[in-house]
Amino acid sequence: MNDESENKMGSPTPEELRQQVERTRDELGQTVEAWAGKADAKTQAKEKATAAKKQAAEKTAELKDQAAEKTAAAKEQAAEKATAVKEQAAEKATAVKEQAAEKSAELKEQAAEKTAAVKEQAAAATAQIREKTAQAATQVRESAARAGQFAVDRTPDPLLEKADRVAKAARANRTPLLAGGAVLVAFLLIRRGRGRNK
Numbered sequence: 001m002n003d004e005s006e007n008k009m010g011s012p013t014p015e016e017l018r019q020q021v022e023r024t025r026d027e028l029g030q031t032v033e034a035w036a037g038k039a040d041a042k043t044q045a046k047e048k049a050t051a052a053k054k055q056a057a058e059k060t061a062e063l064k065d066q067a068a069e070k071t072a073a074a075k076e077q078a079a080e081k082a083t084a085v086k087e088q089a090a091e092k093a094t095a096v097k098e099q100a101a102e103k104s105a106e107l108k109e110q111a112a113e114k115t116a117a118v119k120e121q122a123a124a125a126t127a128q129i130r131e132k133t134a135q136a137a138t139q140v141r142e143s144a145a146r147a148g149q150f151a152v153d154r155t156p157d158p159l160l161e162k163a164d165r166v167a168k169a170a171r172a173n174r175t176p177l178l179a180g181g182a183v184l185v186a187f188l189l190i191r192r193g194r195g196r197n198k
Contacts, residue, residue: 147189 012020163184 144185147185147192150188150192
């Protein structure tokens, strides 16, 4: 009875002790697993952080490489574009120079043609003037001859004899002869003019 009363009063039985040990083991195991899980979570977090850092570094390096490639490509394109623009400018400048040279040559040729045409016109005008002058001189000579003949026909014989003497005297000295001839021609022309007025 004493054993039973002691068991009832608070002393655990061996079976109860085994059960308590088992429970304590289970609890300890769960606690250890929980701590292990927590430790594992920290490790995983560290690993994830390390992996994330590594990925970020790799991504940064990749982006830097891409940026460097794009910058190099852009520089190359800009250089090619600049070269193309310079070549186009040089071609345009050459074309403009050629056009200017052609235009200058064309203007020189036109000026030469106009100068030649003006010279030809001047030569033609000069020839016409000479021809007209020659015709006028011929007409004057013919008119003078007719006037002289008319004067001889109309002049009385005594006056002709006098004129003949004057002519002989003038042959001896040409200057007075020319002067006398001029006076005679003037006299005859005046007389002819008066005769027409009547």
